[in-house]
Amino acid sequence: MSLSVTVADLRVQRPGFTLGPLSFAVPAGGRLAIVGPSGCGTTTLLRCLAGLDRASAGTIRVGDRIVADAHTHAAPDRRGLQLVFQDGALWPHMTAAAHLTFAAPGLSRDAAVALLARGGLQAHADKKPAQLSGGEAQRLGLLRALAPDPSVLLLDEPLRSVDVHQRDAMVLLLRTLADERKLTTILVTHDRDEALALATDLVVLHEGQLVEQGPALRLLQQPACAFTAAFLLGASCLPTTTSAAGVATPFGTFARPSGELGDLRLVILPGELRAEAAPGSGPTARVLTVAPGKAGFTLRLALGDHLVSAHCDTALPIGSTAHVALTTAPRLLPWQRRATPATVQP
Amino acid sequence: MRSLLALGLLFATAACTGEAAPTIYVALDEQFSRPLLDRFAQELGVDLVQRHDTEASKTVGLVSSLLEERNNPRASIFWCNELAQVVHLGQQGLLLPYASPAAADMPATWRDPDGLWTGFAARARILIVNTELLPDPATWPTSYRDLVDPKWKGKCAVAKPLTGTTLTHFAALRVQLGDAAFGTFVDGMFENDVQFLQGNGATMKAVRDGRLPWAFTDTDDYHIAKMKGHQVACVFPDQEPGGLGTLLIPNAVALIRGGPAPDVAKQLIDRIVSRETEALLAAADGAQIPLRTGVAGPKDPAVKQLGEFRAMAWDVSKTAENLARCSADFHQRWPK
Amino acid sequence: MQNRARTDLLSKAPLWLALLFLAIFVLLPMLQLAGQTCFGPDGFTLRAWSALFDDEAIATQVAATLQLGGAATALSLLLGGGHAWLTTRTDLPGGGWLGPLGIAPLVVPPIFVAMGFADLFPAEGFWPCAILLGVAHAPFVAVLAARGLRAVDGRAYEAALLLRGRARAERWLLRAIAPELLAGCLLAFLFTVADHGVPEFLTVKGKTWHTYAEGIFGRWTRRAVGTTFEELQSPIVAALPFLACLGCLLWAALRLRAAAPDRGVVTALPVRRLGPWRWPALLLPLGYLLAGVGLPVFVLLRWVLGSAQRLEPMSLDYARQSFQKAIDQGLPDLLHSVWLAIAVALLVVLLAVPLARQSGRRWPLLDLVAALPAAVPAILLGIALIRSFHDGPVLQRFGDRFDQSWAFAACAYAARFLPFAALTLASQVRRLPLAAEEAGRFVLRPPASRALRLHVLPLLPAVWSAWVLTFVLALRELDLAVVLPAANATAVRRLANAVHFQHEDWSGVIALLLLSVAVLVPLVPALLFGRRLSSLS
Incomplete structure (x- = not known):
């Protein structure tokens, strides 16, 4: 079951950097990309959504539940979401199959291998991350995140370490799996093409501020500000x-x-x-x-x-x-x- | 986490010793004392905790421990191989009187009149001579005064009198000779380039290995070197008529005031001071000299029996009183 | 929510236990020891501190200590650095198998090296002591220098070679491995100046000078006999500023080592051809191994065969008798040593893992706290522990007999060796990708399960190395064994004593058995699981 994500007046204060206030919402099953140049705060925002970092103020809801506000900070495993890390962030001592069975308690090895097969990794079930290519590692990272059947999938530049030739396959896999499960996906990226390939809606950040948001098509056709036009077009x-x-x-x-x-x-x-x-x-x-x-x-x-x-x-x-x-x-x-x-x- | 808790439990169990077991502090060489004490403990059916001294700290380390633990004693018994140190502890009020019936036949000289300590099996302070360097017995040194004889300038050794039997020896000499004469004697040793080594083991090895013709050491050090086939001989010094005599330093055992399991400790003392123990220590590598008549002495005739040599008549009590002052003074004169 | 708070608390418990352990077994005893220097029989006084400036013996001891440390470290650098350079960088014959052997002398207790030297050469005075301590501690330099050389990217070296020529390229290389080299030298210096057993052994052999560790111990043994308050406290007063400096040095050394780049996959440095020096160069690593391992083992074997007696020639028959005596006399001590070392190593890794995780991920300054016990000479730490647990106002509550128990000995040893394990593991934690751990936070499993599978399991190779290192160090520890009554019944202490009493024959057997245990423990996994021995370095 997919869930909506609502962010209201989110602020993050760090020495020399301020993010927000930011407000946006993604309905259940929505696909949002948060884009902006390096250092604009996309990763910080994603980490706050995931529960890896604390926001200074504001509220984050997943479905009807408040997972972060002034009094609450739910741990990452209590938010009903999963994160696909930039370079896979795999566990170096575990095999591919073990990644899935450990990430999803109750998942049998057969089920894990079947899931690996969806990513074309069935032959690598007993391999460790060091034996996988960059693209394979990234696919394993995605499958690990999907294994526990999350309601919301967060993606941190999932195509960055994938070479040009494997990008399309990865995009297709991600879209297929996300669509099948009607997953709410939130992606952060500095790459316009990656954002447009994986999301239908965009939030554009610049220097910690939300400069524009809306359907990707509208932002491409009628950017409301010069920064959006520069970044997207x-x-x-x-x-x-x-x-x-x-x-x-x-x-x-x-x-x-x-x-x-x-x-x-x-x-x-x-x-x-x-x-x-x-x-x-x-x-x-x-x-x-x-x-x-x-x-x-x-x-x-x-x-x-x-x-x-x-x-x-x-x-x-x-x-x-x-x-x-x-x-x-x-x-x-x-x-x-x-x-x-x-x-x-x- | 569980393993940490399990380990903690294990350590707690190990640390929890329940009722305090009888504990003995032993200054005699562990090789000789441990088997004896193991046997005694087995005979008495007790778990005996043994703490042996180390060559690094010698007897004085155990004495320091006993003094430091006086308010919370850990030891039941002190088996010391330097009588003056035990007497010193008695003077400090650390000992409990116990006149062992097993030592009733021990000459009174070697028992404290108040029963604070009982002496047994002694070592003598002797001269060890390298017979390859000095083959003719007529040329061997015969007295402590040879240390200041210009004939031996730079060719003899004695341990620094900072710990061990040498401390007792020099403290006894000081009492015997008086401060002035002793001071002259010490000055004479420095003028004569006597080699002051760190211990009796070192002096024995210097002679054994042929680096020096002779040195002061204890009978046990000499005897082991002899047993191992080294070309050494033993001279009981100052045997001439009217001479000072050879210093005899017995083992002594004492009951510690307030120590754990005093009843078992008394039974153990009975066994330690027995005739059998004296005989065993005489027969062992250390060749200790029995203090009782009728107990078989060391097999090596060079280690003489009591009565076969003139023993120095030293004032144990006065020496013990002076021990702290001597120790402080000697540390000034012989900085490490 | 309450359940969660409880599990969070439980997951933090190992860290708090480790910190509590450090406080109880290092910080409080050392603070009490420092405090006692200011409280004489008449109350508060700074007499001991002011007397420090008048006591020539202290200045002499500290100067002797620094000289000894400097000379021994220079030799460690020559031997260890030379061994690493020749076996890692050059076409030295047999360099491949000689390289990992650089760590071998670490297995041999320095006291055994001293016994070996003293048996064959006149071992009196400054230089023999410096030489044998330099040999005994050269493995620190050898291992770290080799690690540094392996981490340098050969392409970068070749770029420097093309741009600036051979001499400049070599200087560049030296700078590149400087952190590792410096860390190794500082560790060698630290172990040398803190060593009491070897200078003491040579003292008994006839040395006429001594170090401050000896000074401390010498006065400790007379602590209740004929010494004044100032005399008694003076070595401790002199040691405290010294050990503060050592603590900082150690911390710097280990930080330098941790900061040394771990470049992952690198191109190996180009091999340097030694030309006509190829075979003669073998003399250095062989000489190093001979002095550090061969010579002590040779002397021990001779002892076993009967070299220390003159009654009969050396023979296998005599060796058989030596073994029999060893079984009668020293086997319980040997077994005690082994069990103690196993318990210590186990305790150390259990405590080191949470400390390493915390310092590696959150509190880098925790390294300094964890490094402190290593800077304290074992003799001083032992004295501090005895005083605190025997009659200290707080720690005495542990129980009347705790300081006599083997658990106390194990804790004291663990406190001494915890820094090496904690800092080794912390640098390993820093090398593990943080993102992989963050990925673990999304796993729907209890925190303890996640901590075990994702934090501890990846550390297992480093944990094993730390366990072996601690095991070996605990097995060869002499200074604590001498000071702590509870650790008196250990093989090394017994051996140091037995040799004084001319029991070389069975002492040799026990020593060889001790060395065998120290060598076999790291070998077992290599034999069973095919682990590479070089991973231990």
């Missing part, structure tokens, strides 16, 4: 200066969007910039790299202190000066904004 975010005349950008001055938006950035998605050798109305940039694309070439350019991508019909010499221009209407978005709590849909 690889957008270039150029700084702006706001004055009475409007918002000044390297591409000209534009009208200021309505509302209190703070630090505004000009967000340029890949393909929204065009480069020419001939002088135009736009700013100039130095050509760093040139790569062939479907039609023409994709250039990486240094625009002031910023790196941008632009399309060009011809291959400009590396080191030459190019003139760049926007091909779409300028998109001015706040760098980050405090997101409102939302529920992730199953």
Whole structure:
């Protein structure tokens, strides 16, 4: 039976770092990815959810039960959830089968071997972790977490130590097993592709703050802040200066969007910039790299202190000066904004 | 966790000794005393706890223990091989009188008038001579005064008088000679480059191995070296008419005041001071000299029987009184 | 919830028991001993401390101790470091099997090495003492230096070689293994300066100088006979600051060792060709093993055959008599030693595991507490224990006879050897992945079951090494055996005594049997389960 997970006003104070306050919820069976760059607090958040670390304030519920608040701190094995660790975190002295039988009291060896077979590890039942490849170890870590039939599965960058060729197999395995059991899954990762492959909803963190959350599709199509666009879509975010005349950008001055938006950035998605050798109305940039694309070439350019991508019909010499221009209407978005709590849909 | 608890239980059981068993502190060489005491304990049907001294601390270590434990005695009996130390303990009030009927035939000289201790089987302070280096008996030393004879400058040894029989020996000499004469004698030894070694074993080995022609030691050390085939001889010193005589240091056994199982302890003392024990100790490697007449002595004729040599008439009581002062003074003169 | 609190408490119980043990058997006795230096017959006084500055003997003893420690450690470095370098780095013939033998002299009690030396050479004075203590403690350097050399990545060395040439690369290598080398030297120094038995043995042989451990013991034996309060306390007063320094050194040594990189899979260092020195170089490891093991065993064998007597030539017949005497005289002591060592080693690992887990995972400073007993000379620890348990205001409550029992002896030995096991295990705990332990917290099993399966089982190889190390150290311990009445009936103490009394024949048998036990115990698992002996180092 899967359970929902609700996080309300969660804060974690550490010397030199503050996480939160964070609020979000995952319904039973939901698949959420918490994403953000390194050091943004994703792992800290996951450890608090798992019960490995204590939060300074806030409430965590699993189903109807409060597992952490000001007075409660349920141990990890009392939260009804399991965690898949980054590098498997296997027990070096136990065989693969023993991992499962120890993790799930009552699980017979035959049942363990059957579960291993789901991950293609039946031939490795009597091997110890040192004898497994990185991908096999990660699959064993996943199966160990699934063995006790948890209600919620937490995943800490489960694909990080899996090589490119085994990633698809691992994704498929994870999705299949999670779907079969209608598991609530919460994944943390710094990798956009990993998040999109394994989750339907996203929570974006930056410097310990929740900047945006919602369905992955919406965040990809309509990011509400520049950081989300940069992190998820690889957008270039150029700084702006706001004055009475409007918002000044390297591409000209534009009208200021309505509302209190703070630090505004000009967000340029890949393909929204065009480069020419001939002088135009736009700013100039130095050509760093040139790569062939479907039609023409994709250039990486240094625009002031910023790196941008632009399309060009011809291959400009590396080191030459190019003139760049926007091909779409300028998109001015706040760098980050405090997101409102939302529920992730199953 | 369970194993820890089990081990704790085991240790607790081991630590819980129930009623205190009779305990004997023994200064005599363990090789000789242990088999005897095991036998006595078996005959009496008791579990006897034996604590033997170590060569590192010698008798004085056990004496220190007894003094330190005076408010909470652990020992029932003290079997000491340095009489003066037992007398010293008696003077400190640590001993309980017990006149063993088994020692009724022991000469009165070797029994405390108040029954605080009973002497038996003695060692003599003798000169051990290397017969390869000094083949002619006429050239052998004959007196403690040879230590200050320029003829032997740098060629003889005595243990530092800090512990053991040498402490008793020098304390007795001091009482016998008086402070002034003894001081002159000590100065003479230093001037004569006498080698002050750490123990009687060391002096015996120095002679046995041919590093020195002669040295002071005890009869037991000499006898074992002789038994093992080394070329050594034994001289009972100061036998000339009017001479000081050879110092005889008997074993002594005493009952500790307030010690555990005093009744069993008394029975044990009866066996320790018996004629049989004296005979056994005489026949053993240590060749102890019986103090009773009629008890067979050591087989080696070089270790003389009582009556065959002039024994030093030393004042045990006065020596014991002076023991602490001597010990302190000697530590000044012979720093370790 | 209450059940859970109870099980949590139970799971913490081993740690609290271990800490309680350290407090009872090390901290309180040492504090009481230190306190007694300030309380004379007339109440509080600092006379003993002020007399420290006037007592030339103390300065002489401390200087002699430092000289002895320095000289012995230099020799340990030469022998142990040389052995490790030659067997690990070079194409020395037989280096593969000579390497693991570097630890072998540790099995031989230093007193046996002393007996061997003294039997064959004139063993008087400073240098013989320094030499034999240097030989006896060289295994610490040999084992740790070899470990350091094995942990250096050969590719990094080759990079240094290509960039800076041979001399600089070798200097780089020396720096890379410096933590291990230093840790080994500090351990050798510590064991040397704390040793009482060997200098005392040589003292009886005719030495004319002594160390502070001897000073302490010398005055302890006369503690109630003709000594003043200042005299009695002075060696202890002198020892306390010294042992505080030693404690810090030991802690630093073990931290250095723990901090030494454990790089996992590394490329071995390139083998250095010794060229024409290949065979002559064998002299160093062979000489080291000969001095540390061969010579004492040779002398013991000669004793058994009758070398210490002149009545008949050495023969097997005499050896048979020696065995018979040994069975009559020393077998109970030998058995007592073995049982005591087994109990001590068992107690030590049971106490060390929770301490190691706590210091390895949560309280690194616990290392310092755990290291303290190792810095205390055994003789001083023994004295502190006797005083505390005999008439101490708190510990006397353990029972009137506790300090006479073998359980007390086992506890005292365990207190002395606990640091080595605890620190060895702590460094092993640090090497185990923390995440794997965290993964265990999700397992739906009782905490005790999880602790056993996930915390203790992965430590088993290290636990076995710690058990063997403690067993061997307990088997060869002389200083505590001399001081503690309850440990008097041990083979090593009996041997030290028996040799003084010219009982070399049966003493030799007991000594050889003792060595056999110390060697066989680590060998048994190798024979039964195919364990590699090198894992013990």
